[in-house]
Amino acid sequence: MKHMKTAFSVIFLLVLGGFLFIWIHNELEFREELKERPAPSGLHPIVEEKKNELIEKAADIGIDILITDDFRSINAQDNLHSQGRTEPGQIVTHAKGGESYHNYGLAIDFALRLANGDVVWDIKRDGNGNGKADWFEVADIAKELGFSWGGDWRHFKDYPHLEMNFGLSIDELQKGWRPEDVME
Missing domain, CATH: 1.20.5 (Single alpha-helices involved in coiled-coils or other helix-helix interfaces)
Structure with a gap:
């Protein structure tokens, strides 16, 4: 036994x-x-597709959004990071070049566009008059589409920021790892 x-x-x-x-x-x-895929020079195709869906779905409920930023080069990221530090302006990011999902084509930023064409970052605005803040309605749509929202971050709230990281960390992206270009 x-x-x-x-x-x-x-x-x-x-x-x-x-x-x-x-x-x-x-x-x-x-x-x-x-690993070892070339550095991106634009938005990841899936992020591009979901960005377009976000714009359409927001428009369907009477919210016009403008994508204010998407792919950002490492140089552009460094310039943005210097804002409020070594350059005039308010601090808008804590990420240096190579430390942002924007640098890998995996993030977008949005704002609300008014009927007269003005762009606003008013997170309390209810332009479609349904009793809900347009900004949060857009964030909810984005999350349904698979984006993570910077407004959910615990510390530095980045309300315009939406990203899809495909399970990859910034460290992995810096090492050259890239997500697939197809959805499963």
């Missing part, structure tokens, strides 16, 4: 080890596929 338990334990460990080996191999292979 004792030998039988030992045999079952050994078989169990071998099977478990095999599953772990296959899982780790597949995970490493997946991560390897993400």
Whole structure:
């Protein structure tokens, strides 16, 4: 009986080890596929598609939005980061060049556009008159489309900011990992 338990334990460990080996191999292979893709020069295709859907869905409920920023070069990010620090203006980001999802084509910023063409960043405005702040309605639509919203951040609230990180950290993006261009 004792030998039988030992045999079952050994078989169990071998099977478990095999599953772990296959899982780790597949995970490493997946991560390897993400590596060493060229640096982006524009929005990721899925982010571009979802951005366009966001504009349409907001318009469907009477909210006109303007995408004020999307892909941002590392130089542009550094210039923005210097604002309020070494350059005049208010601090608008804590991310240096290479530390923002904008630098990898995975983020957009939006604002509300009024009927007269003016652009506002009024998060309390209810331009469609339904009793809800337009800004939060847009954020809710964006989250339904798969974006994360900077207004949900715990510390530095970035209300215009929407991003899709595809499960990749800034560190991984800096190492050259890139998300796939297709939705599953």
